Amino acid sequence: MLADSDTRWKWGALTAHRIAPECAAEDGNLTGFLLRGRATPTARQLGEVGVRADRLDEVTLPEFLAELRRERYDMVVLALVGGAVQAALHGIAALWPEPARRPVLVTGYVGVVYEKLADGLLLRHGADLVLANSRHDAGRFRAVYGGVGADASAVTETALPFLDGAPYEESVGHAHTVVFAAQPSVPESAADRGYLLRRAAQHARLHPGREVLVKLRSKPGEHTTHLEEIPYQRLADRMPDPLPPNLRLVYGNMGEVLDRTDLLVTVSSTAALESLARGIPTAVLTDLGVRETLGNHHFLGSGCLASWDQIDAGLRPAGDPAWLAAQGVTSDAPYEAARARITELLSRPELPPPAPYYTAVTAPGYLPGILARHHLAPDGTVLPGAAKPLHEKSRLRRYLRSYLREAARGTYRHGVQRVAPVIRRLGEL
Structure with missing residues (x-):
C-alpha cells in the first residue's frame, strides 16, 4: 500500500484489510510505503491513526516502482492524490508493457467527494478497481467515465472502511x-x-x-x-x-x-x-x-x-x-463486490498493462507535467538517476536523508503557516 498523508494512510490500510481476500483479518500481511512529500505523516500522526503495517518505508515514486520490480505483490492500494495515482499507473504500465503477472491495482477516495470530480476521477482511471464509497458516488463515477468514452468497469461500490464502532446509546448521569x-x-x-x-x-x-x-x-x-x-x-x-x-x-x-x-x-x-x-x-x-x-x-x-x-x-x-x-453509511455487505472482483483478477494467469484515459494522445499538454513531477519520462519510465533500490541504501545514508528531509519540511511549514500569512496581510495594506 502506497499513501501520501495520514488520512490516506488510514483509508488505504483499512481498505486493504477489508477487501483483500487473504487480508480480511486485521492481522493480515500489509506492506506500507509513504510517498515522500509535503504531507508525509509524522510518527505521531501514524500512531494516532492506529493502523499498523508489517513493514513501513518512506519512498519516492521511482523507488516504489523499483520495489515493485524487485518484489512480488498480489495487490497494491494507491492511497494517493489523483496526480500521484496517474503517475504510478503510467510507471507500472512501463514496468509491464505487455500482459504479465502484475499486482491488482486499487485506488479510490478517502472521504466525501465534493470538488474536482472529473479531474480526480480521470487521474485515477486505469486502475483495476476505482472504489466508490457509496451507491451515489458509483453512479457519478460511471457517468464521468462514460462521458469521455472511457471504460467504467473498474468502478466498484464499497463504503468508507472506518464506518464502524459501537452504536450510539444515549447515556444518563454524565456530561453531554x-x-x-x-x-x-x-x-x-x-x-x-x-x-x-x-x-x-x-x-x-x-x-x-x-x-x-x-x-x-x-x-x-x-x-x-x-x-x-x-x-x-x-x-x-x-x-x-x-x-x-x-x-x-x-x-x-x-x-x-x-x-x-x-x-x-x-x-x-x-x-x-x-x-x-x-x-x-x-x-x-x-x-x-x-x-x-x-x-x-x-x-x-x-x-x-x-x-x-x-x-x-x-x-x-x-x-x-x-x-x-x-451515501453508503448503512450497508450490509459493502465489500463483497470488491473482494469478488479482486479474487477474479488474481485467478488470471496474466493481466493487461494499466490503460489510463490520459495518454500522450488524449492529454499531450497535461500528462507530461504530471509524470515529470514524479521523476518519470513522458512514456512512464523512470528518469535516469531518479531511483535507487531501498535495499542498497546504507543505514547512515537513510538516517541523514531523513534528518535533512525533516529539517526541510520544518522550514516549509514555517513558511506556509507563519511567513506567508504575514506577506498576504502586508499585501492587503
Missing part, C-alpha cells in the same frame, strides 16, 4: 459531550475559522454542564491531506477571552473520540459520516452558508444541516434513512 470536528482547510479564512471557534466557546459557556471538544487533525507544523495555514491552536491563543473550562482542544483517533460523543458538529468533515454510521446526532453547519467551496452542500437532504444558534437551543439532528443508504 459535544465534539466540533475541525478541518485543515475548510473554511479557509482566519475570520471564518475564528468565528467557528468563538461559537464553540459560546456554546460551552451557554451549557456549563456540557463538555465541548474541538477535535483537531494535526499539531502546528504537521501537515495532513489538506494544507492548514491557520491552525485553530493559534486562533485560540489569540482570542481576547480565555477558553471556558469546559472546552478543550483534543487530538487522537476519531473513532475513540466518537465513543464518548453525544453530538458531532462540523462543516463538512468525513467524521460526520462516521458519526452518522453509529447513530450519533450530527449537525452540519450552515452558519457560513451552504456552499460548494465548504463541501456542506454534499449533505443536502441528509436532515443534518443546522446552525450554531439551533444547536445552542437544543437541536440534535438525526440523519435521513434514505440519504444514509444512498
Whole structure:
C-alpha cells in the first residue's frame, strides 16, 4: 500500500484489510510505503491513526516502482492524490508493457467527494478497481467515465472502511459531550475559522454542564491531506477571552473520540459520516452558508444541516434513512463486490498493462507535467538517476536523508503557516 498523508494512510490500510481476500483479518500481511512529500505523516500522526503495517518505508515514486520490480505483490492500494495515482499507473504500465503477472491495482477516495470530480476521477482511471464509497458516488463515477468514452468497469461500490464502532446509546448521569470536528482547510479564512471557534466557546459557556471538544487533525507544523495555514491552536491563543473550562482542544483517533460523543458538529468533515454510521446526532453547519467551496452542500437532504444558534437551543439532528443508504453509511455487505472482483483478477494467469484515459494522445499538454513531477519520462519510465533500490541504501545514508528531509519540511511549514500569512496581510495594506 502506497499513501501520501495520514488520512490516506488510514483509508488505504483499512481498505486493504477489508477487501483483500487473504487480508480480511486485521492481522493480515500489509506492506506500507509513504510517498515522500509535503504531507508525509509524522510518527505521531501514524500512531494516532492506529493502523499498523508489517513493514513501513518512506519512498519516492521511482523507488516504489523499483520495489515493485524487485518484489512480488498480489495487490497494491494507491492511497494517493489523483496526480500521484496517474503517475504510478503510467510507471507500472512501463514496468509491464505487455500482459504479465502484475499486482491488482486499487485506488479510490478517502472521504466525501465534493470538488474536482472529473479531474480526480480521470487521474485515477486505469486502475483495476476505482472504489466508490457509496451507491451515489458509483453512479457519478460511471457517468464521468462514460462521458469521455472511457471504460467504467473498474468502478466498484464499497463504503468508507472506518464506518464502524459501537452504536450510539444515549447515556444518563454524565456530561453531554459535544465534539466540533475541525478541518485543515475548510473554511479557509482566519475570520471564518475564528468565528467557528468563538461559537464553540459560546456554546460551552451557554451549557456549563456540557463538555465541548474541538477535535483537531494535526499539531502546528504537521501537515495532513489538506494544507492548514491557520491552525485553530493559534486562533485560540489569540482570542481576547480565555477558553471556558469546559472546552478543550483534543487530538487522537476519531473513532475513540466518537465513543464518548453525544453530538458531532462540523462543516463538512468525513467524521460526520462516521458519526452518522453509529447513530450519533450530527449537525452540519450552515452558519457560513451552504456552499460548494465548504463541501456542506454534499449533505443536502441528509436532515443534518443546522446552525450554531439551533444547536445552542437544543437541536440534535438525526440523519435521513434514505440519504444514509444512498451515501453508503448503512450497508450490509459493502465489500463483497470488491473482494469478488479482486479474487477474479488474481485467478488470471496474466493481466493487461494499466490503460489510463490520459495518454500522450488524449492529454499531450497535461500528462507530461504530471509524470515529470514524479521523476518519470513522458512514456512512464523512470528518469535516469531518479531511483535507487531501498535495499542498497546504507543505514547512515537513510538516517541523514531523513534528518535533512525533516529539517526541510520544518522550514516549509514555517513558511506556509507563519511567513506567508504575514506577506498576504502586508499585501492587503
